[in-house]
Amino acid sequence: MSVAALVLRRLALLLVLLTLVFVVVAVLPGDAARMALDRNASPELLAAKRHELGLDRPLPQRFWHWLTGVLTGDFGTTVRGRPVSDLLAAAAPQTLLLGGLALLLTVVAALGLGMCWAAKPSGWLARILQPSTAMVVALPEFVVAALLITVFSFAIGLLPAVTVAGSSGFPARPDMLVLPVLALALPHIGWNTRVVRGALGDAGRAPHVEQAVLEGVSRRRLLIRHVLPVALPTIVASVATTVGMLFGGALVVESLFNYPGLGALLAGSISDRDTALTAATAAVAGAVIMAILLLSDGVRAWAVRGRR
Template identity: 65%
Template sequence: MSAVRALALPVLRRIALLVTLLAIVFVAVDLLPGSAARAALGRDASPAEIAAKEHELGLDRPLPVQFWHWISGVVTGDFGRTARGTEIGDLLAAKFPQTLLLGGIALLLTVVLSLALGCWWALRPSSLGARILQPTTTIGVAVPEFVCGTVLILVFSLATGWLPAVTITGRSGFPAGPEMLILPVLALAIPQIGWNTRIVRSALLDVATAPHVESAVLEGLPARTILWRHLLPFAAPTVVAGYATSVGMLFGGALVVETLFNYPGIGAVLAGSVADRDTTTVAAVVALTALVIMVLLAVADLVRARATGGLR
């Protein structure tokens, strides 16, 4: 029972943090200059038309009342409508799968490469590759997704012409070709690969000093056996925590990368809703993204609990 409580408490804290974050989003968008009603009606709208539109959208009510009305609907699955009259739920359903595809491929690439590089680095700390990984992973961590994407465009699109810099959308709403995913995925994954490679390597080196690992080495077990049976299982909690952190970073970075590459995902929805001062749409994007991150963090908590023996 205590293990269940230990897993439930982080979930409750994250829910409380999410509600607080959404309230801050409402306040922040409300403080921006402009009006959702004016953005929906255009510059030529009269003050009377704008006032009528604000009344229709509920913008003439106090901000706490607007927030309570909106979040009460979210609990039942109703995200409301945009200032232009589109169902927000339909809009998210049409765009969020593209963002999930982008973030999912970037996460898969991050896990595979960081595990391989981190394990190799830990097993061969004095090799030439290890000396190369030391500065390159540091650079990867330091460079944000936007800068990384810009460099990739300069090199692989403008200089060589090998890959497209702009995403063209097919009839399905997804990129028209797989080659259009390469640069956005790399822009997202490179910083996280650098970060998680260092985490994997550090976690393995910490476990390597444990008595059972030293015994395995003295018994003459192959390095691969020691890695898979004696190092990785005990390093798993730290490694999984790193990947769980990367989930939030990937989805947050996706919103920026999508704008840079004109990718047809939720980032375009967020950029347009901020420009329109559409508070409910901005909050809906934040809520849905945070919900996905919370689910994945809960899975990571479960994996860590099982790995450490805290869940029976």
């Protein structure tokens, strides 16, 4: 498939996602105008607010108006009158911090564990990693988060379960990042550890590697100099896919830990029935994930060409 076809397919999927977001928020019980006003607001004031927010227009017209604005860089305003772009700009750095730390932990842990597993496939560490990585891969982020909170916050009292934002907008203390980062990273560490181990195992059966073994090359040098370069394209493609998955998972984890990022912004927008803010947050997340998946597709294509 050509690059243009891949881009068009990803854009079509993003458009479908935004359409679904708009429709789902619109059919949820509640009224954005009532959320923005006092509960005792008069019917006249409520009708005026609905007209101001464009809620009296058909849903397809509202969606088209919002979409054409996004194409010109205008994400609109929230039901409370704040520019959506300002809220996104304030929340995005926190999500990038959380996702960046989780990605760093994922890459370091997966490479280290996967290489140890490949070096000693019958050792004690391999016997631990075989079931444990399968278990964490099967658990979604919100289940991992709930388990971490139960153990480290409620049972031990070692780490905070709730994030408190400081004056800068970031978490007030570094230890408030530990549980959200772990909840986000652990499933991906499990998956990428298995990918690294499998890629190294496949690369270890290459003819030049077998020749190096016959020549008496040490196990460490064999792994780093001969096996890892062959396995690297597969590992890089897995990590590229993980970046997009981390960004999507961050939206869930942030809501659970009250982390001040895009996830909390998304949860608040749904609570307010704010379709513009909800769709804008989904658009940013979807665009980032789409770009990462395109990068992953490119890495896979490069790896396939490199093996021919």
